[in-house]
Amino acid sequence: MNIQEKDVRDAYDIVKSMEEEIGKAIIGQKEVIRQVIIGLLSGGHILLEGAPGLGKTQLVKTLAGVMDLSFSRIQFTPDLMPADVIGTNILVKDEEGHSTFEFHKGPVFSHLVLADEINRATPKTQSALLEAMQEATVTAFKTTYELPGPFMVMATQNPIEMEGTYPLPEAQLDRFLFKIDVKFPSLAELKGIVDLTTSNAETEINKIADGNKILDMRRMIREIPIAQPVLSYALKAVMYTHPENADAPDIAKKYIRFGASPRAAQAIINSAKVRALLEGRYNVSFEDIRYVAYPALRHRVFMNYEGIAEGMSTDMIIEEILHRAEEQM
Amino acid sequence: MEGANKDILKFVRKVRDRMHMTFILEFTVKALAIALGIYLVLAVLSRFVPIYNAYFRGVVLAGVLTTSGFLISLFMTPKDKSAAMLLDSKGLNERTLTALELLGDSSAIAMLQREDALERIRELDLKKEIKIKFPKKLSLISGVLALLIVVSGFIPNPMEDRAIELNRVKKEITRQQKEVDNVISKVEKNNKLSTVQKKEAEEALLELKKELSKAQDLKETEKALQRTENKIDMLRQKYTDKDLDNIIEAFSKNEATKSLAEMLKRADTAKLKKELEKTAKELKGLNEEQLKELSQNLSELAKNLSQNPELAEAFYELSQKMSSGELGDMQNEMSALGDQISSLMENDEFSKAMEEVIEQLKNSAAQNQGQGQGQGQGQGQGQGQGQGQQGVGQGQAGGSPAGGAGSGTGGDSEAQSPQGSGTGLGNKKPSSGDVRDYEKVFTPSLLGGEGEKSQLQGGKNNEGQTKEYIVDNGLGIKGEMQPYNQILGEYKEKAFQSIEGTQIPQGMQDIVKDYFTSLED
Numbered sequence: 001m002n003i004q005e006k007d008v009r010d011a012y013d014i015v016k017s018m019e020e021e022i023g024k025a026i027i028g029q030k031e032v033i034r035q036v037i038i039g040l041l042s043g044g045h046i047l048l049e050g051a052p053g054l055g056k057t058q059l060v061k062t063l064a065g066v067m068d069l070s071f072s073r074i075q076f077t078p079d080l081m082p083a084d085v086i087g088t089n090i091l092v093k094d095e096e097g098h099s100t101f102e103f104h105k106g107p108v109f110s111h112l113v114l115a116d117e118i119n120r121a122t123p124k125t126q127s128a129l130l131e132a133m134q135e136a137t138v139t140a141f142k143t144t145y146e147l148p149g150p151f152m153v154m155a156t157q158n159p160i161e162m163e164g165t166y167p168l169p170e171a172q173l174d175r176f177l178f179k180i181d182v183k184f185p186s187l188a189e190l191k192g193i194v195d196l197t198t199s200n201a202e203t204e205i206n207k208i209a210d211g212n213k214i215l216d217m218r219r220m221i222r223e224i225p226i227a228q229p230v231l232s233y234a235l236k237a238v239m240y241t242h243p244e245n246a247d248a249p250d251i252a253k254k255y256i257r258f259g260a261s262p263r264a265a266q267a268i269i270n271s272a273k274v275r276a277l278l279e280g281r282y283n284v285s286f287e288d289i290r291y292v293a294y295p296a297l298r299h300r301v302f303m304n305y306e307g308i309a310e311g312m313s314t315d316m317i318i319e320e321i322l323h324r325a326e327e328q329m
Numbered sequence: 330m331e332g333a334n335k336d337i338l339k340f341v342r343k344v345r346d347r348m349h350m351t352f353i354l355e356f357t358v359k360a361l362a363i364a365l366g367i368y369l370v371l372a373v374l375s376r377f378v379p380i381y382n383a384y385f386r387g388v389v390l391a392g393v394l395t396t397s398g399f400l401i402s403l404f405m406t407p408k409d410k411s412a413a414m415l416l417d418s419k420g421l422n423e424r425t426l427t428a429l430e431l432l433g434d435s436s437a438i439a440m441l442q443r444e445d446a447l448e449r450i451r452e453l454d455l456k457k458e459i460k461i462k463f464p465k466k467l468s469l470i471s472g473v474l475a476l477l478i479v480v481s482g483f484i485p486n487p488m489e490d491r492a493i494e495l496n497r498v499k500k501e502i503t504r505q506q507k508e509v510d511n512v513i514s515k516v517e518k519n520n521k522l523s524t525v526q527k528k529e530a531e532e533a534l535l536e537l538k539k540e541l542s543k544a545q546d547l548k549e550t551e552k553a554l555q556r557t558e559n560k561i562d563m564l565r566q567k568y569t570d571k572d573l574d575n576i577i578e579a580f581s582k583n584e585a586t587k588s589l590a591e592m593l594k595r596a597d598t599a600k601l602k603k604e605l606e607k608t609a610k611e612l613k614g615l616n617e618e619q620l621k622e623l624s625q626n627l628s629e630l631a632k633n634l635s636q637n638p639e640l641a642e643a644f645y646e647l648s649q650k651m652s653s654g655e656l657g658d659m660q661n662e663m664s665a666l667g668d669q670i671s672s673l674m675e676n677d678e679f680s681k682a683m684e685e686v687i688e689q690l691k692n693s694a695a696q697n698q699g700q701g702q703g704q705g706q707g708q709g710q711g712q713g714q715g716q717g718q719q720g721v722g723q724g725q726a727g728g729s730p731a732g733g734a735g736s737g738t739g740g741d742s743e744a745q746s747p748q749g750s751g752t753g754l755g756n757k758k759p760s761s762g763d764v765r766d767y768e769k770v771f772t773p774s775l776l777g778g779e780g781e782k783s784q785l786q787g788g789k790n791n792e793g794q795t796k797e798y799i800v801d802n803g804l805g806i807k808g809e810m811q812p813y814n815q816i817l818g819e820y821k822e823k824a825f826q827s828i829e830g831t832q833i834p835q836g837m838q839d840i841v842k843d844y845f846t847s848l849e850d
Binding site: 008230279 | 410414417422424426427428429430431436437438439441442445
């Protein structure tokens with residue numbers, strides 16, 4: 001791909017504009033917004049985890065508003081069925097009165113899909129998204145349908161109301177590029193939220209980019225070079241999530257049950273490239289890897305009972321892993 | 330593109346050179362600090378353990394280590410990659426590292442990346458950002474260590490003398506080992522010795538070398554040398570045949586065989602047989618009386634050749650022929666006699682070679698004593714007693730290994746000046762000045778032989794009469810209590826001589842010899 005400096009600058013400007021536009025509707029949460037944009041440009045799906053009322057759904061809706069893309073929202077509930085997600089065949093009569101089955105596309109056939117409170121649906125329904133998230137296709141009644149590109153699932157889940165929920169299986173989690181923790185806003189941010197939402201002021205969101213632009217940017221970003229030591233650092237970080245690895249830090253050996261899959265390495269490299277672009281660079285740095293390692297590994301590192309019992313967090317373990325990878329440089 | 334690549338490399342190399350300079354300084358000073366640390370340890374250790382020339386060695390060590398550190402650091406040039414990483418650590422976020430990897434890559438993104446990297450690098454003041462650091466901390470440590478070393482040099486070292494002594498011992502042992510090597514090589518080159526003889530001599534010498542390497546002081550080396558001398562002497566004696574001397578003596582008695590005796594003295598094996606043939610012819614010209622006399626001599630000789638029964642038999646048969654006057658063809662007898670005597674002479678060669686070895690070992694020991702403490706002395710003791718009419722004169726003299734004369738003073742109240750002669754016994758071996766207490770044993774003054782006469786002179790006063798007694802073999806003390814180490818050598822020698830002249834089985838002789846040798850250990 002022949003990249004011109006202008007293309008890169010345009011992409012940079014687009015991303016900056018997107019951040020600004022989203023920032024109009026979402027007060028604070030700068031890092032969350034940035035990580036969501038990184039996820040979007042990396043071609044991955046994002047799992048947003050946070051307490052209710054932190055603006056998760058609003059963020060996704062705003063993102064859809066900023067881009068000229070189709071958007072659908074699925075509220076996951078225990079009685080939600082796979083057909084409610086991917087669609088189903090329904091019997092219709094043609095003009096001659098013959099009855100035929102016609103596939104009625106579900107909400108998944110959109111560019112941006114918000115899977116709200118995804119852990120409230122049964123694993124059966126959750127699994128309906130697996131093929132869509134990995135292959136960007138849906139197979140129903142022996143027919144495979146392609147999803148529109150760019151396709152992105154943004155799921156949310158609430159970590160505190162666990163009763164009546166179905167934790168996402170490992171295979172499902174691995175399909176998410178990032179798991180982003182949505183933190184409670186600061187006092188100033190909270191004031192801004194209150195000011196914005198308790199007045200009649202309306203926020204106008206401008207559309208910044210369409211689907212094709214996003215796809216072009218994705219292709220261009222993949223061209224960004226990464227130096228061997230930086231690549232090696234990222235790969236080591238993934239390797240050290242495996243407790244059986246001799247060089248893994250003690251904390252990983254002690255508290256990790258399963259380490260990250262190769263998808264984690266892909267996720268880190270792809271997203272680090274986007275982050276480099278967002279920083280106005282044409283190369284990936286160690287800092288980029290460090291930045292994306294947390295959201296990319298957080299949901300791929302599975303702690304054992306000992307780790308959970310001792311109140312360890314995956315972020316603490318990832319920090320140690322990154323330290324070890326640095327030492328081994 | 331070419332220019333950008335070169336610029337990237339130029340900046341990276343600049344950083345690399347600065348890194349290298351810092352590394353050289355740090356590595357060299359680190360080596361110096363380590364060397365001074367070791368130096369200090371050596372200096373402190375030399376107060377408790379005898380280390381010869383500890384300070385000089387420390388200086389050499391420090392010099393070598395520091396120079397090595399400097400030289401090693403010269404060749405340990407940092408890699409471009411390390412330089413790029415250092416540059417990136419100044420806020421370039423791996424731009425240089427990536428650009429370095431993309432050198433020569435003509436893709437659009439690579440060119441963009443390179444330009445971006447160059448732009449950012451140019452913004453940096455390399456001299457300010459990447460300084461050539463002098464290792465102040467290490468230099469300070471080195472300075473403190475150096476100061477401590479200097480201070481330690483002013484503290485008296487109780488081990489210094491001991492260290493010097495040990496070094497001297499070490500050198501002496503090395504010298505002696507070289508001498509032993511020299512002797513071994515001489516033994517090896519000696520064509521007159523058989524393989525077995527060489528092997529036996531070499532074994533003894535190698536054993537000496539081994540003992541020398543284990544020796545802790547000069548005394549031990551002396552003992553080792555003495556033991557080896559004894560071993561070599563025993564070897565010599567093993568192969569020495571006194572029968573040859575007997576034959577020479579017997580041949581010298583008769584005019585007809587005198588030239589043969591000379592030949593044997595010269596050990597000229599090649600001419601021996603011819604001389605024998607010539608003598609056989611001359612025998613025919615002798616008269617009956619001469620033949621009888623010769624026959625008697627040879628018969629007596631045959632009796633004395635106890636160690637060589639075959640030779641004895643050959644002489645006996647020859648004497649019988651002479652006494653009977655049947656001097657027909659004596660070629661066979663002379664030929665047999667020639668072979669037997671040649672064999673004896675070969676043993677004599679070994680004896681001579683071993684005597685040389687002993688001589689060399691003695692020289693080595695003598696040098697050891699001479700170079701050693703400067704205290705090695707030949708010390709003799711002479712005792713004599715003169716008896717006047719009523720007075721007794723007694724004197725002692727030291728110095729001559731052969732014993733000496735003593736001077737006496739008259740103790741008589743009537744002022745008679747006594748004058749007498751005395752005998753003295755000189756110890757053969759010089760004392761090494763050792764102060765060790767050995768058990769004392771009674772030593773007869775005239776052990777195994779006659780004492781020598783010595784004059785005992787007393788001063789003469791004006792009163793009284795003077796009488797003179799000439800005493801053979803001394804009067805008075807016939808022996809005294811002496812540390813056994815002083816007389817052991819003499820006793821041993823006498824014992825060896827004694828068993829030589831006695832018909833004792835070789836095994837028993839060895840036991841006696843071993844016993845005396847072991848006493849010296």
